[in-house]
Amino acid sequence: MATLALSVAGQFVGGLVGGPIGATVGRALGALAGSAVDGFLFGGDKAEGPLFDVRLGSSSEGLGVPRLYGWGRLSGNIIWARELVRHQSETAGSKGFGPTEDTEEVLASFAIGFCEGRVARLGRIWADGQLLDTRDLNLRFYHGDDDQMPDSLIEAVQGVGNAPAYRGLCYLVVENLPLSRFGNRIPQLSAELCRVVGDLEPAIRAVTVIPGATEFGYDPVPRVRVLGPGAGVSENAHLAAGVSDWTCSIDELQALCPNLEHVALVVSWFGDDLRCGTCTVSPRVEGATRQVEGATWSVAGVSREVAQVVSSHEGGPAYGGTPSDASVLAAIADLKARGLKVTLYPFVLMDIPQDNALPDPHGGTAQAAYPWRGRLTCNPAPGQAGSPDGTADAASQVAAFVPGYRAMMLHYSDLAVAAGGVDAMLIGSEMVGLSTVCGAGNSFPFVAALVDLAADMRAIVGPGTKLTYAADWSEYSGCQNGTEKFFHLDPLWASDDVDAVGIDCYLPLADWRDGEAHADAALATTGYELGYLAGNIAGGEGFDWYYASDADRRAQARTPITDEAHGEHWVWRVKDIAAFWGQYHHDRPGGVRSPTPTAWVPGSKPIWLTELGCGAVDKGANQPNIFGDEKSAESGRPYFSSGTPDGLIQRQVLRAHHNHWTDPANNPAGMVDPDRLYCWTWDARPFPAFPAQTDVWADGSNHRTGHWLTGRLGALASDELAMAIAAEHDCDLQAVPTAPLIGGLTMSAPATAREAIEPVLEMTGQRLAARGGVLVGLAQGPVTAALIEQDDLAQTDAPTLSRRRGDPAEKPGRLALGHFDRERDYLAATATALRRHGAAGVRELAAGAGRRSGAPGGRAPSQPPLVQW
Known part of the structure; x- marks a missing residue:
């Protein structure tokens, strides 16, 4: 085996640097042509002709260095290269017989610069437009840090002290790339990059990881499902060849959230009945006969052959299976190796299919399809005719459910x-329908069972593992019925075996409506303002007032929250976390305040927000807990929502919470642990494979309006983007967040602050103005209606209201919209709309938008299309 340098014949083609480095780029590219000519003219050891057919790549001199904000796909510019290398090796003949053969490969080593500033994430790489398999390539990525050191290869070639570190420049070094794969030339490389400039990603210190129902999706090792002799399909590697989905996903999570500390790993078993007395909880599988190479599914000693199979929905599994114990152990080990702290999150999913014919404890003709676990209760449910609530019979129904539930929790204690x-x-989450079931004498049997369970889990996991219960936001502070109030979870919160008060925090942060005729329009311009949303964390609905009925909600007839009997207004305020934490609690059986407080000691334990999130849907802040899933009876949209996707409101809700709870003025004495705001949620299935591959994952369509941060972190609110640009130009800027969520922006040429910021603001319906030496983005909110008194409508000499018709010639005749689609490899598209017949043409444009000529419901084939894609 031998390695030797090719001859050099070429000229300087430049790059981002000059001098000897730039000359080296020219020589390397020129060598592609030069060596071919030398071989043809002068022969040598190989007299039969040129070594290879040659096509030249390129490097450009004097280009501006791009600047990236958020996500983007950037084509690089070659900034350094060394002489090409001919690599010779000896191989045996066909099937190992016959004489040995010499094989030659031309290897190229070069560096490609992408953009200025520190880039958090290098994602996919494309070569000549095709996704590049990087498994066998020697690549080194430099993020663009201000203190990064020179690359080892560049330094070896140029000499110590002569190699630039390219500080502040994001670049990629490719060492010994075989060129035969690319037609014997350096390919045109482009890369998916994310430069995080928003304030949410650095603020995130805790996150949940789902799906929870995935047999091998948490396995860091890529697995293959065997379909038959010689046939297989990837089980858990759908984004990058030879790399597991888990690795791709968690790599991106850590890159985007540099201060991430805690990961809550969700693992699911399945319940099969909303009647607790007949409900069983067990691990399940997607299929009874699947074979995965090198891995066996087993959970708590249950093998695939004997495990129950999840129900079917539209011809496929309704859920993934319970994660195999081996994959959970591997995932925990991988998270710990990354320096992350693991919160193990056992989770109950209700696998109750449509047309189930099960008696409904809530009074329906059959149980709801794929319902929330919080609906699991006694039969009939409290409030229904004949309910055993408040009797020993209710306690006995709860007791029948507890052993199966304990089996799950104790198993994961052993696994930990x-x-x-x-x-x-966690010892459980959102079992509100069970925790509020009353036994005899105002007892709460499931809460007592949780107290016992916490003690038994503590005996297994020891004092080094913290335990808590993730209460629903409507459950943590007690249950009430009219004037009755019980702090029913206090025995659990006060238990020595429970380390924190856990709250799944989906508190409503808005009461936003379309138009201007609603109460909150006086509080905000767009409904996305952080001050408006944060002001409703400890204010607004659930704190200051409530809606007594749906009719009152529609009319915005708000009833103040007061405690006329005892003056303890906080008792009825679900949002008054500070008072709940800092006060003694007195039950009110029959509406009468008990003189003896519960076991809760004020301020004795921290509060964890064990889930914190919001759907990426229009007006998601009105009801952050609502999600869309067409197979589930729980599917819905927030109050007054159109149901359209809106990633910005999700981001703003999370920003508001992080700003609120990290401010000591709102969080006295560390009441809410700022490191335990577990954002819901990140998916172990990497974007964009999920949600795009709906043939693999049936829930992919739910991503559009769901609670996923996957595919959205790294994007920007308009105020974050505008202020980041302004800061880099040493300008002060005040901007208002306005839809939409911006995936990314690339500036490819130098520009002033105004030139850079104005397009961002214009895209989001704002204009830039100067106020007192500060640039201000002014959101153009709803136009205030003009009020005209009836008497003013009488005939007068001067018109009361007038409007001049605009000149049609002054109206835009063409509208072009360009965009890229990250889910489709940043495919760029442009839609152009043409005005043809004045106002009538506009109406035709709206009606025909998105249709193609001759398509069903479209325009006649003889007419040209109004919208060209």
Whole structure:
């Protein structure tokens, strides 16, 4: 085996640097042509002709260095290269017989610069437009840090002290790339990059990881499902060849959230009945006969052959299976190796299909399809005729459910120990329908069972693992019925075996409506303002007032929240977390305040927000807990929502919460642990494979309006983007967040602050103005209606209201919209709309938008299309 340098014949083609480095770029590219000519003219060891057919790549001199904000796909510019290398090796003949053969390969080593500033994430790489398999390539990525050191290869070639570090420049070094794969030339490379400039990503310190129902989706090792002799399909590697989905996804999560500390790993078992007395909880599989190479599914000693199979929906599994114990152990080990603290999150999913014919404890003709676990209760449910609530019979129904539930929790306690311990673990979440079931004498049997369970789990996991229960936001502070109030979870919160008060925090942060005729329009211009949303964390609905009925909600007839009997207004305020945490609690059986407080000691334990999130849907802040899933009876849209996707409101809700709880003025004495705001949620299935591959994952369509941060982190609110640009130009800017969520922006040429910021503001319906030496983005909100008194309508000499018709010639005749689609490899598209017949043409444009000529419901084939795609 031998390695030797090719001859050099070429000229300087430049790059982002000059001098000897730039000359090296020219020589390397020129060598592609030069060596071919030398071989043809002068022969040598190979007299039969040129070594290879040659096509030249390029490097440009004097280009501006792009600047990236958020996500983008950037084509690089070659900034350094060394002489090409001919690599010779000896191989045996066909099937190992016959004489040995010499094989030659031309190898190229070069560096490609992408953009200025520190880039957080290098994602996919394309070569000549095709996704590049990087498994066998020697690549080194430099993020563009201000203190990055020179690359080892560049320094070896140029000499110590002569190699630039390209500080502040994001670049990629490709070492010994075989050129035969690319037609014997350096390919045109482009890369998916994310430069994080928003304030949410650095603020995130805790996140949940789902799907929870995935047999091998948490396995860091790529697995293959065997379909038959010689046939297989990837089980858990759908984005990058040879790299598991888990690795791709968690790599991106850590890159985008540099201060991430806690990961709550969700693992699901399945319940099969909303009647707790007949409900069983068990692990399940997607299929009874699947074979995965190198891995066996087993959970709590249950094998695939005997495990129940999840129900079917529209010809496929309604859920993924329970994660195999081995994959959970591997995921925990991988998270810990990354320096992350693990919270193990056992989770109950209700696998109740449509047309189930099960008696409904809530009074329906059959149980709801794929319902929320919070609806699991006694039969009939409290409030229904004949309900055993408040009797020993209710307690006995709860007791029948507890053993199966305990089996799940104790199993994962053992698994946590087998993993070498975890930082924290949940003993349950959002079992509100069970926790509020009353036994005799105002007892709460499921809460008592949780107290016992916490003690038994503590005996297994030891003092080093923190335990808590993730209460629903409507459950954590007690249950009430009229004037009755019980702090029913206080025995659990006060238990020595429970380390924190857990709240799944989906508190409503808005009461926003379309138009201007609604109460909150006086509080905000767009409904996305952080001050408006944060002001409703401890204010607004659930704190200051409530709606007594749906009719009152429609009319915005708000009833103040007061406690006329005892003056403890906080008792009825679901949002008054500070008072709940800092006060003694007195039950009110029959509406009468008990003189003896509960076992809760004020301020004795921190509060964890075990889930914190909002759907990426129009007016999501009105009801952050609502999600869309067509197979589930729980599917819905927030109050007054159109149901259209809106990633910005999701981001703003999370920004508002992080700003609020990290401010000591709102969070006295560390009441809410700022490191335990677990954002819901990140998916172990990497974007964009999920949600695009709906043939693999049936829930992909839910991503559009769901709670996923996957595919959205790294994007920007308009105020974040505008202020980041302004800061880099040493300008002060005040901007208002306005839809839409911006995936990314690339500036490819130098520009002033105004030139850079104005397009951002214009795109989001704002204009830039100067106020007192500060640039201000002014949001153009709803136009205030003109009020005209009836008497003013009488005939007068001067018109009361007048409007001049605009000149049609002054109206835009063409509208072009360009965009890129990250889910489709940043495919760029442009839609152009043409005005043809004045106002009538506009109406025709609206009616015909998106249709193609001759398509069903479209225009006649003889007419040209109004919208060209």
